[in-house]
Amino acid sequence: MGMEKEIKTLSHLFVTVFLWGFATMMVVPAITDVTMMALCPGLDECSLAIYLSGFQQAIIGLGTLVMMPVIGNLSDQYGRKAMLTLPLTLSIIPLAILAYRRSISFFYAYYALRTLTAMVCEGSINCLALAYVADNISERQRASAFGILLGVLSASFVCGTLAARFLSTTSAFQAATIVSMLAAAYMRVFLKDDVPNDDDDDLTRPIITEETEGVNQNESNSPVKIPVCKKIPSIRDLICLLRSSVTLSQAAVVAFFSGLSEGGMQASFLYFLKAQFHFNKNQFADLMLIAGLAGTISQLLFMPLLAPILGEAKLLSLGLFAACINMFICSISWSAWVPYATTAFSVLVVFATPSFRSIVSKQVGPNEQGKAQGCISGISSFANIVSPLIFSPLTALFLSKGAPFNFPGFSIMCIGLASMVAFIQSLMMSHTPASSKSQNQCCLA
Structure with missing residues (x-):
């Protein structure tokens, strides 16, 4: 199947993701x-x-830490x-609250429900969309497909932000609520889904299987049964998954420090x-x-070519290095005008996520x-x-009159250092050949 035909199978996913992102971004500014x-x-x-x-972000992070796997x-x-x-439906509720009214009592209701629903919604739509792409796109084309998705x-x-620029705050929340409902309805009606099936080929055999028999070829030909994996993964399951591949272990370090910098910018930059x-x-x-x-423009045009x-x-x-420079200048x-000028780095920064997710997807x-995503x-x-x-206390401290020294952007510079650690780790990442996946099986007790 050619690249164009493979991408065409994802058209309904792209529409769903577009509608959800449009609704989400419409209210962010x-x-x-x-x-x-x-x-x-x-x-x-x-x-x-x-x-x-910052507190809300931490609680949401705690919830998603459990819920994402x-x-x-x-x-x-x-x-x-x-x-x-589930996440497409839950994401409608907080938007509807502020669409109705934005008094202080309604704000706190939004705050509480947004915190609870985001434990399930935050990141899960991206995670599931990436897994859906991996189900339907060959490994050779996967990085380009991830780039197109993102x-x-x-x-x-862009469209959501443009709409926010011209809509009043009330209208923005009302429109976002309607579009969120449309995204959930469209996905339920049009998106096709197949539960992944086992592949007998050793190259694509899963790391943690439900019901598998292995053969120890070095000692005997007798089958060795691997225990049935629980549907709700434990911490041990996830550690086993990460330890099964050096690349996955290194990817976990990159994910942590990259997430640390992204979360810091989210909590502090605005x-x-x-x-x-x-x-x-x-x-x-x-x-x-x-x-x-x-x-x-970068993800749709440059990423598939590069x-x-x-x-x-x-x-x-390249993407992580550009992120570091962006944060240091900010x-x-x-x-x-400086924050506007640094947005030019976005052309390179956006390469990081699809490339990283593609590397991870090829290890399982x-x-x-x-499970991996x-x-x-x-x-x-x-x-x-x-x-x-x-970073929230650090930002509050250096923006206040009681700052130890005059450097309002000190917390942003520290966020850039976290991104630098992710960049250095990315340079040291090994890339296990796909053929080694047949040996990456974990026996879970």
């Missing part, structure tokens, strides 16, 4: 202002808002479509811009629009895609627990 208006009306700097956002593993059993229904997601972010340059909803939207447009030439490993390192922003068989997402979620605990 407004959330900071909504939070500030509810907690600290009339102020540009609010430590309470920073701490509450579970959802990924269950999708291997029951199919991607069945599991996608390019579609970036395009939805509040830094608000305090330093008095950015508002429209300026946040402009900034996200430029970055999203650059990322979309992946077969350079390979996932080089693209991963940390010393001396004018309001077809029945392990959900969920495990990596869980590690990133753990980083999101740690990140706000470190």
Whole structure:
């Protein structure tokens, strides 16, 4: 099957992901202002808002740390479509609350329900979409397909941000609620799903199987049964999965430090811009629009061309290095135009995620895609627990009048150092040949 035919099989997934991303991004530029208006009306700097956002991010990270491997593993059993229904449906509820009213009581209701629902929704849609792509695309074309998927997601972010730029806050939440409902309905009606089947080929045999017989060829020809794997993976199962491949173990380190930096930017960057340059909803939207447009063009046009030439490993390192430089420059922003200029790095930064996910997907068989992607997402979620605990107090401290020294962007620079660790680890990653997957079986007691 050619690349075009393989990609065509993903068209309904792309529409689902686009609608969900469009709805999600439509409200992101407004959330900071909504939070500030509810907690600290009339102020540009609010430590309470920073701490509450960081606390929410940590709790969500704790929940997703547990839920991502579970959802990924269950999708291997029951199919991607069945599991996608849950996060797509739950994500509607918080949007509907702020679409109705944004008083302080409704804000706290949103805050509580957003925290609870995001434990299931945060990252799970991306995780399941990546597993769905891996189910339907050959290994040779997988990096390009992942790039196209994330390019579609970036395009939805651009369109959602553009809509937020011209809609009022009330209209943005109402439209986001309707589009979220449309995404869930479209997925249920049109997306086709097949529960992955066992493959007899040794090259694609899963690491952790449900019911498998192995043969010890070095000692005897007698079969050795591997115990049945539980549908809800334990910590031991996940550790076994990571230890089965040197590449997966190294990928876990990259996932942690990359997640640490991404979580830090999510928790701190918009509040830094608000305090330093008095950015508002429209300026946040402009900034996200430029970055999203650059990322979309890069993932849809450049990624499919460069992946077969350079390979996932080089693209991963290139993307992480660009992320480091971006954060270091943002940390010393001396004018309001600097954050806009650094969005040019988005062209390279977006190479990291699809390349990384492609490397991970090639280390496991077809029945392990959900589990592997969920495990990596869980590690990133753990980083999101740690990140706000470190960077939210640091950001609040250096944006306050009681800072130890005058460096408002100090927390952003520290976030860049975390990204630098991920970059260095990516340079040292080994890349196990696909043929070794036949030996990567774990015996789980």
